[in-house]
Amino acid sequence: MNVWEKIEKRQFSPLYLVYGPETFFMSELKQKLLQYALNEEEMDFNFSSYDLEETPVELAIEDAETLPFLGERRLVVLHNPVFLKAEKSKEKVEHNLKKLLDYIEKPAPYSIVVFAAPYEKLDERKKITKRLKEKAETFEAKKLNEKETMIWIKERAKAKNKEMDDAAVQQLMTLAGMNLMILASEIDKLAMYATETSVIDAGMVERLTAKSLEQNVFSLVDKIVNGKIEEAFEIYYDLLKQNEEPIKLLSIIASQFRLIYQVKELARKGYGQQKIAAILRVHPFRVKLALEKAQKFTEEDLARIIHLLAECDYAMKTSAMDKKMVIELFLLKFFGRNQK
Template sequence: MSYQKILNDVKKKQFAPVYFLHGEESYFIDLIADTIEEHALAEHERAFNQTILYGKEADHLQVVDAARRFPMMAERQLVVIKEAKEMKTLKELLTYVEKPSPTTVLVICHKHKKYNFNSKFGKAVKAKGEVFEAKPLYDNQVPDWIADYLRSKQLKAGPAASELLAEYLGSDLSKVVNELDKLALNIPTGSEVTQQLIEQHIGISKDYNVFEFQKALGERDVLKANRMVQYFIANPKKNPIQVIIGSLYNYYSKIYLFHSVARSSEPEILATMGLRSSFFLREYRSAARHYPLSKAQEVIHILREFDLKSKGVGYNATGKPEGELLKEMTWRILHV
């Protein structure tokens, strides 16, 4: 079941007796658990009917004892196990899960790791409760997710703004949401999220960011690329070289991929490259003219080399400052 379907059911007060929330993306687990907490009980009912336990400290006997109690002056009670990954006797909840209390909602939050449901306990959870795996988004899914999230806040974000936010905020959704909420608080409902607003409220420069840097390299704009390198060197915390290399690796990998499908139809090219619209394809078409297949491949090798150098790996360790590595890498990319 999708997290959105679970949220919709919870808001309608349609609760499962047991929720097992597991997986690597903690944002979705927190979102579902918080929504259940908000809707399972009224505020005045929580003092007597809400129990929060932590896996490091609790055992199955405490959980069962709490879950078997009757609610006090309320329709139901709520028991939440946080950090369930650390609970050594988690599987001992089997007897409870096989016959859960009809007046208790038990929420098990198993963050940062996918749970194996092959055990008797796992099979009982799937049979009696609601299981949700919180999978991290792929990088190419983040821009659309950002646009949808902003839409839920009654804000509009075009492809360029969504890509810029995704490029700099990354795929850690807790961090992404924190910045988007800050943005939503500071601009009027119904606004278009522009690069200027992003720069003003999140601190991403509309002129000096990885998104613009890769475009400058793609167009072989030597002056602009070198100007941006100087800015990155002056602001190393905002622009670490590993982030820049990762972004450029994705960019040139797509240029390389474009050459293999260049004669295909536009829909086929978009699907193969994982692009959302022809808006982005135009940029790759242009960059592919400046970087034929062999040169795109050479740039990818350069990026791998400097990724190792930046991490001080093996014979690639140079001891050079990041700024010097960035200058040298940029020069070599522009002169392949």
């Protein structure tokens, strides 16, 4: 039974430690505990949250040791426990770690204390870290890779009594990106829509998934890459109707083509998808999509496209030409060149 299932069964631990860079899981843990550990009337009296970059931990411990008011338990969330992280940094606040250690050894039976540590690694050499990991229900909130995200999406849909096949999951990831908060919201929306079926298919995902500006531009670039001129112009005009600034659109288009160029060049040098993602500091799924697009171009093609986009950027900033027309000319030049 995992930590989420235990909470849903109201099998609470007096101490929770959630650490890692994926803050969605921290938010999810907090929301689950609020939902199952406290009722609505108790929240004002028995829930508190502290930022340990600003507040000494002993104040939070005193709160946890205080008997709950008009309820069975207290919930105390401690954000940014800087004394746990591996990287050294100057702390603004002095913490009484002796008092914290004493509390960890004998936590109040009526309180739930959550340590939310948004750090890649904890300092495992410290006594405080060792004892907390031994005593607390611990969950590593790591960033998910593509395969893990696909599994997570399917499981989240299953929890809503819905099924999603690989095509629907891939479509959702392509349209909504890899942000778990956004994906969770989209899955909830799709599940609510699919009242007469237990299956969420790729077509439903395409129709209902909200697209960010970046994703709309990603779709525009996809149409450009695949030579679909009419669909490219249709997306572009739709973005203009949404009052998106042409100079902003041009910037995002250029960043997409730069990524395709960089990915192609690094792949040519023998780097794998994960290594490329680490070098460019982007999600591996974005690298995968860029690699697929990169196959349609030579390095010389991409260099020319990037040069053309730079000329468009210069024209937008220095000439009297209508900015909307600058991108139209780019699209016409791009498709005209590919038809030669």
